Amino acid sequence: xxxxxxxxxxxxxxxxxxxxxxxxxxxxxxxxxxxxxxxxxxxxxxxxxxxxxxxxxxxxxxxxxxxxxxxxxxxxxxxxxxxxxxxxxxxxxxxxxxxxxxxxxxxxxxxxxxxxxxxxxxxxxxxxxxxxxxxxxxxxxxxxxxxxxxxxxxxxxxxxxxxxxxxxxxxxxxxxxxxxxxxxxxxxxxxxxxxxxxxxxxxxxxxxxxxxxxxxxxxxxxxxxxxxxxxxxxxxxxxxxxxxxxxxxxxxxxxxxxxxxxxxxxxxxxxxxxxxxxxxxxxxxxxxxxxxxxxxxxxxxxxxxxxxxxxxxxxxxxxxxxxxxxxxxxxxxxxxxxxxxxxxxxxxxxxxxxxxxxxxxxxxxxxxxxxxxxxxxxxxxxxxxxxxxxxxxxxxxxxxxxxxxxxxxxxxxxxxxxxxxxxxxxxxxxxxxxxxxxxxxxxxxxxxxxxxxxxxxxx
Numbered sequence: 001x002x003x004x005x006x007x008x009x010x011x012x013x014x015x016x017x018x019x020x021x022x023x024x025x026x027x028x029x030x031x032x033x034x035x036x037x038x039x040x041x042x043x044x045x046x047x048x049x050x051x052x053x054x055x056x057x058x059x060x061x062x063x064x065x066x067x068x069x070x071x072x073x074x075x076x077x078x079x080x081x082x083x084x085x086x087x088x089x090x091x092x093x094x095x096x097x098x099x100x101x102x103x104x105x106x107x108x109x110x111x112x113x114x115x116x117x118x119x120x121x122x123x124x125x126x127x128x129x130x131x132x133x134x135x136x137x138x139x140x141x142x143x144x145x146x147x148x149x150x151x152x153x154x155x156x157x158x159x160x161x162x163x164x165x166x167x168x169x170x171x172x173x174x175x176x177x178x179x180x181x182x183x184x185x186x187x188x189x190x191x192x193x194x195x196x197x198x199x200x201x202x203x204x205x206x207x208x209x210x211x212x213x214x215x216x217x218x219x220x221x222x223x224x225x226x227x228x229x230x231x232x233x234x235x236x237x238x239x240x241x242x243x244x245x246x247x248x249x250x251x252x253x254x255x256x257x258x259x260x261x262x263x264x265x266x267x268x269x270x271x272x273x274x275x276x277x278x279x280x281x282x283x284x285x286x287x288x289x290x291x292x293x294x295x296x297x298x299x300x301x302x303x304x305x306x307x308x309x310x311x312x313x314x315x316x317x318x319x320x321x322x323x324x325x326x327x328x329x330x331x332x333x334x335x336x337x338x339x340x341x342x343x344x345x346x347x348x349x350x351x352x353x354x355x356x357x358x359x360x361x362x363x364x365x366x367x368x369x370x371x372x373x374x375x376x377x378x379x380x381x382x383x384x385x386x387x388x389x390x391x392x393x394x395x396x397x398x399x400x401x402x403x404x405x406x407x408x409x410x411x412x413x414x415x416x417x418x419x420x421x422x423x424x425x426x427x428x429x430x431x432x433x434x435x436x437x438x439x440x441x442x443x444x445x446x447x448x449x450x451x452x453x454x455x456x457x458x459x
Contacts, residue, residue, distance in 0.1 A: 006186060008033040035194035037185055072260055075171065075213075078116025081269055081278035082109065084307075085240060085253050087261015090117075090172060093211045094260060095204050097178075097233065098253075099218040099226045100242025105251055105269070106217050108143065109276050110174045111136070115145045122171040125164070129156040129180030129190075143275040156190060158183040158199045162206055170212060175203065177217040179227060191219075196228040204235050233257065244363050250285050251276065252364065255305075265305030283310040283420060286362035296382030299393045299422070300374035301413035302366050308409075308416040310393070312361040313371065315378035320355035330360030331371060339398060343376050346402030347452045351383065370407035372398035373426065373451060380452060389458050391423035394451070396431070402448045406430035414440060424458070426451050 008017045010033055015026030023030050074089030083089050086096070100106050114124040128136055133152045140148050151168070155161055158181050165173055175181060181199045182190040189195070200216065207214040216236065219227040226233060233239050239257040244250055253267040268282035279285060287299065287310060296315045301308050313331075328336045336358055343349045358375055360366050373396040381388050395413060397405040407413065410431030417425060418440040425442045432444035445451045 005038040006035055007038040009036050010034075035186055035188045035192070037198065074260075075117070075122065077113040078120065079109070079113055079276075079278060081267030082113060082253065085255045085265050085267040086238065087255075087258055087265070090213045091237070091260050092171075092213060093207050094213050094238065095207050095236040096213070096215045096238040096240065097218050097226070097236040098215060098240040098242065099220050101220060101224075104242045104244060105271060105276050106242055107131075107176055108139070109253075109269070110176065110215060110217070111140060111145070111150070112143060112275050114150045114172065114174060115140070115148045117172055118149050123151070123168065125151050125153060125168060125170040125173040127153045127155060127161055127164075127173065127175050129154075129175075130177060142273075156180045156182060158202060162202065165206060165212055165214075166210065169210065172213045172215065174215045175217065177219060178203075178232075179219045191227075193229050197231060200232050200235050243365065248363055250279070250362065262305055266307065282307075283416070286311040286360075286364055288312050288314075288361055293387035293390050293392075295385050295387045296378055298374045298378035298381065298388055299417075300371055300395045301393060301417055302364075302368060302370060302395075303407075303409060303413070308413050309364070310417060310420060310422075311364055311366065313374045313378045314359045314361060315375065315382045316355075316357040317351060317379060317383040318355045318357075320353060322353075324351075324353055325355045325357075327356070328358040330363070330365050331358055331375065332367070335369070335372070336375070338400070339372055339376055340379070342398055342400060342402060342448060343379065347376075347380075347448045349380050349383065349452070351379065354383070368407070369397040369405075370395045372396065373404060373428075373448075376448065377426070377451065377455060380455070388455065389424055391421065392426075392458075393417045393422045393424070394426040396426075396428040396445075398448055404428045404445050404447060404451065414442070426454055 008020050010024040010026060012029040012032045013027035015024055017025060017033060020033055024032050072091050074091055076083055076089045098106055114126055118124045133154045136152050153164055178196055178200055179191040182195050183198050186194050186198060203214055221227050237259040238255065241254045241256060243252040243254055249270050251269045251271060255263050255265045257263060268279040269276040270279050298313050299310055300313055302311050326337055340351050340356060356379060374394045376398060377394050395407050397407060399405055406428040410427060411433055414425060414433060414437055418437050423439060423441060425440055427442060427444060429444040429446045432442055443454045445454060
């Protein structure tokens, strides 16, 4: 098959050049020319393969109310935590992009899922561009997947991969990874922006046309974002991120985009000798096991999608000198500076000459503002050297005026805390339940100074 003509298009101004140049001849921007396949002519598109003569015919339209809407059928992957993140299972014809740091467990999890699907009677295909078939077989034996019937293809040429998918028609195909795949239609190297975009577009079209669910494994940059063009995330139906430290036992899989389910759901896994295993009670891994209460520790209830999690917030306040440091791990650094200012202005707790370090235990990242109250109580506890009471939790957003604002779904947070044996809670007044929760004493507050007074009264 003859190669299509390629052009280099500027990402800044849209200008084109027949060859790559360091500087765009149209707008003089540097390093903005990206290779792409040139259009074959008017009326012809390389994706459709059909040339129309004359004007296109108008298509019939329908109001939303007249369109029949049915629930999307899902196939369980055999791994409950992965199904939770996907929204209930794998969707026919869906395209999933999963990214994460090297060695964090992406290939391991997908190989386990494919093996479970194969044992359930569904044909599967594992396309590896980074390993040989023998290496994949060795990994499957290490994971205890004896006599696995998962079909493996070691190939990086897009056209051969598409031909194999078309002839084999698997239920699920994994491409590991999209950065290693290249198309003969482009001259650039595998992993370039043009190759990643073009290969992902063809694989997505293949999934929609054939009904094969395709999972793309993506590399990440040193900043932690998915490598390649941003349009890659727009093309696919679901985007999953692997989080966690490769030196830690626990891993989080987070959905940041899902056309078939809720976003911000997380799945919690533990890395074992036999691969990744789902964690049924993830709150336990985010709580330190202190025999006695220690200063600078406060437990909060955060929401990850539909799942309430108890996370321990730790703070350490130490003398800092003329240039005190403000460092937070798992929480927003700018928000920490804001909370310290509110603490000083409205609660009279000054940390201007102190180093302040804040950490969310277990490597979890908390983005919601409901952590504000727990952070402030942990900082105050560390500064005064007095531990919070045993079984104490707190949550709530704190405003610049010192008010404590409600957190969404406060009742679920409180029930989760009571279920795990916590007995004292400081919460926003708007989150106070109308009916008492057995075993839980709730202190509802409207302002930061009220919360500080409640804690001081506890001893």
